[in-house]
Amino acid sequence: MFSDAITHPTDTPVSTHALAEAATIGGYAPSICNTQPWRWRLTADTLELCLASERIMRVTDPEARLATLSCGAALHHAHVALRAQGWDATVTRLPRDGATAVLARIRVGGRAPADPAAVEYLRTIPSRHTDRRPVTGSPVDAADLAAVTAAVQAQGTRLHTLRPDQILELAAAVDHAQRSEAGDPAWQAELAVWAGGTRPSGSGVPDAAIPNRATQTTVPGRDFGHYGDLPVSAAHDESAVFVTLYGPGDDPIDWLRAGEALSAGWLTATMRGAAVLPYSAPIEVIASRQAIRAMISSVGYPHLLLRLGRTDPAADPAPHAPRLHAEQTIDRA
Numbered sequence: 001m002f003s004d005a006i007t008h009p010t011d012t013p014v015s016t017h018a019l020a021e022a023a024t025i026g027g028y029a030p031s032i033c034n035t036q037p038w039r040w041r042l043t044a045d046t047l048e049l050c051l052a053s054e055r056i057m058r059v060t061d062p063e064a065r066l067a068t069l070s071c072g073a074a075l076h077h078a079h080v081a082l083r084a085q086g087w088d089a090t091v092t093r094l095p096r097d098g099a100t101a102v103l104a105r106i107r108v109g110g111r112a113p114a115d116p117a118a119v120e121y122l123r124t125i126p127s128r129h130t131d132r133r134p135v136t137g138s139p140v141d142a143a144d145l146a147a148v149t150a151a152v153q154a155q156g157t158r159l160h161t162l163r164p165d166q167i168l169e170l171a172a173a174v175d176h177a178q179r180s181e182a183g184d185p186a187w188q189a190e191l192a193v194w195a196g197g198t199r200p201s202g203s204g205v206p207d208a209a210i211p212n213r214a215t216q217t218t219v220p221g222r223d224f225g226h227y228g229d230l231p232v233s234a235a236h237d238e239s240a241v242f243v244t245l246y247g248p249g250d251d252p253i254d255w256l257r258a259g260e261a262l263s264a265g266w267l268t269a270t271m272r273g274a275a276v277l278p279y280s281a282p283i284e285v286i287a288s289r290q291a292i293r294a295m296i297s298s299v300g301y302p303h304l305l306l307r308l309g310r311t312d313p314a315a316d317p318a319p320h321a322p323r324l325h326a327e328q329t330i331d332r333a
């Protein structure tokens, strides 16, 4: 992990090296269908984050809300890397100074004491991953849930834990969303571009991370249109806990902040031995998104659903999805 850091000309300032490393570490963030929809622009003392238009799923995600959320996760990873390595780094979100396409700008000041919480997050980044197998171990406990909730809230987003009766409503919303998407040939064609096979391109979801048969779950996992190679047990997902990330608004700034919160919450869950699986189909389809919004009594706008739980400790770890080479996502000004 972290082995494909970009190479640096020898006369580059040390802060620029740190920003390049931060962008590289940002590349390990989770993203919708592993599209890695981020582009970094590197100058001597700033790193700008933009959407990579060629890696947005235009049918699934026409407003780029999930691409922006994915960029927020990459932003949190990059900011963590700088703070962990002893840099005073300031983030400006959606700077309105002419560069309209910029989602965020990170500016490095001078050296600062390494932030111990960021050091913990940075250590956890290599082991964080998506696990689509049923969660069958003991459920995450109240202390784990409180830690994940606090990490999400510290990033300005909120987390609602679904009550047992709401899990059936969630299952219905996911089922509705997946049926409506699967009935659209354009959606199927787009999914086929981003899922399946061995993914030598370094992006997309490989068959190795897709279950090799239907999983026993109340809430259906993402329908990738085919089974993959990931061995799954016949056990039921009964110890799953479902949460929704939601925020005060439904604009790009809210999606970006939700992505930062996703990164913080997911890394916290990983530190505590909990597996995380995002569910975005009910966010992608408007009727399902409205059903999820009703579950939080319309006090905010839902951005993503997550399943938290523990997988069989005796099973092999779930495989990691590939990544683009850092050079493919970083432009030097």
Ligand SMILES: Cc1cc2nc3c(=O)[nH]c(=O)nc-3n(C[C@H](O)[C@H](O)[C@H](O)COP(=O)(O)O)c2cc1C
Pocket (backbone or CB within 6 Å): 028, 029, 030, 031, 032, 033, 034, 066, 067, 069, 070, 073, 128, 129, 130, 131, 132, 204, 205, 221, 222, 277, 278, 279, 280, 281, 304, 319, 320, 321
């Ligand atoms: C915004 C967002 C939405 C996602 N939606 C789903 C989903 O609906 N189903 C799923 O199985 N994985 C989902 N994922 C997980 C991604 O597929 C995963 O992060 C990506 O393939 C990279 O793999 P990794 O998390 O193991 O690094 C989502 C991730 C993000 C950030």
